[in-house]
Amino acid sequence: MYKITKYSYLFSTFLLILATTSCKEAKKVETENTTETAEQMSAQPISKSEFGTLPNGTVVDKYTLTNANGIAIDVISYGGRITAIRMPDKNGKVENITLGFDKLKDYLADNPYFGALIGRYGNRIANAQFSIGENTYKLGANNGTNNLHGGPEGFDRAVWKVTPKADGDKSVLVLEYYSKDGEMGYPGNLATVVTYTLDNDNQFEINYEAETDKATVINLTQHAYFNLSGDFSKPITDHKVKIDADSFLPVDENLIPTGEIRNVSGTPFDFTQSKTVSKEIDADNKQIALGGGYDHCWVLNGVTGNLRTSAIAMHAASGRKLEVLTTEPGIQFYTGNFLDGTLPNPAGGYYGKRSGFCLETQHYPDSPNQPKFPSTKLEPGERYKTTTIFKFSIE
Numbered sequence: 001m002y003k004i005t006k007y008s009y010l011f012s013t014f015l016l017i018l019a020t021t022s023c024k025e026a027k028k029v030e031t032e033n034t035t036e037t038a039e040q041m042s043a044q045p046i047s048k049s050e051f052g053t054l055p056n057g058t059v060v061d062k063y064t065l066t067n068a069n070g071i072a073i074d075v076i077s078y079g080g081r082i083t084a085i086r087m088p089d090k091n092g093k094v095e096n097i098t099l100g101f102d103k104l105k106d107y108l109a110d111n112p113y114f115g116a117l118i119g120r121y122g123n124r125i126a127n128a129q130f131s132i133g134e135n136t137y138k139l140g141a142n143n144g145t146n147n148l149h150g151g152p153e154g155f156d157r158a159v160w161k162v163t164p165k166a167d168g169d170k171s172v173l174v175l176e177y178y179s180k181d182g183e184m185g186y187p188g189n190l191a192t193v194v195t196y197t198l199d200n201d202n203q204f205e206i207n208y209e210a211e212t213d214k215a216t217v218i219n220l221t222q223h224a225y226f227n228l229s230g231d232f233s234k235p236i237t238d239h240k241v242k243i244d245a246d247s248f249l250p251v252d253e254n255l256i257p258t259g260e261i262r263n264v265s266g267t268p269f270d271f272t273q274s275k276t277v278s279k280e281i282d283a284d285n286k287q288i289a290l291g292g293g294y295d296h297c298w299v300l301n302g303v304t305g306n307l308r309t310s311a312i313a314m315h316a317a318s319g320r321k322l323e324v325l326t327t328e329p330g331i332q333f334y335t336g337n338f339l340d341g342t343l344p345n346p347a348g349g350y351y352g353k354r355s356g357f358c359l360e361t362q363h364y365p366d367s368p369n370q371p372k373f374p375s376t377k378l379e380p381g382e383r384y385k386t387t388t389i390f391k392f393s394i395e
């Protein structure tokens, strides 16, 4: 359950505007905003260029956020995807540390959600269905019999309305998407606003907000793959990772949580102390075998709703460090086990197995079918609001 706040009216207004505005009018508003932000942009370190054109003629834009410490983050309007994060290593060498493509066609083809905003539901919903009260909702199955990451045309494939904003010395992008009642089978018109903010403390903050006009479920996340070495020909197994979680969610053969909340102690899933990923990623362990490595949700310590440091990844040779702070109760640590050397890396070659890892902050997979898990239900009049920060540094 999410809180009702005084800001709710903003979303109601947003809902109303989107619902009543024709495509032509929407285009006009966008053009006006673009002109307006051109002036703001001169004071803001945000540049905009054309990334590509969809088969239906829609232009996909690329925005680049920069900060005072040499970090540059590229975001495209298609899927709100982060296509590159360039950052210096301990010797000042700037490299891209997130897996992506340089051509729109590669994002349009089958790909494992590189850099994408995920909605309406991050990770799996068993048998692609759930019920709210008397109503059962059938979703698109795109992962065996499961619904994965919102279905075949999830938020990762939506074109978001992107608005650069001025906020002191911060670089801000506001991304908006209006998902219609029944889209991918989910109930309710859902007005979603995601805000990306890059500051001079090297924090990339992601704020997710949404409102619905009918009871629904929601679990938004970001699916960036990191390889802090900056060399995607190398697996991420030499990184050290710490996850502030005393337990994790074991899965079945369809990668659906069994419902058990298992203590990590004495298992390969114990990341309470920083540990090299390679240490137990191929351990003789049933859960490791089911995931083909790590592909599980950790149950984070601390209070849901409180922003706290939940995971830290460190790459010693480059000195690059990533800290993940979140208000969410869980984090999916996925070690890129399904990457198979078929997707092109713009820097040369192809993305191989385990060439990137994800730390997807979220509620637990399959929560709509697991009453013991924290609820992912969103009711009309409530506002969904979560925050995650990727904080970059050099040690």
Ligand code: GLA
Pocket: 112, 113, 123, 148, 255, 295, 296, 332, 334, 338, 358, 360
């Ligand atoms: C998530 C899932 C993985 C996989 C990737 C995308 O992280 O947990 O099993 O589906 O997305 O390939």
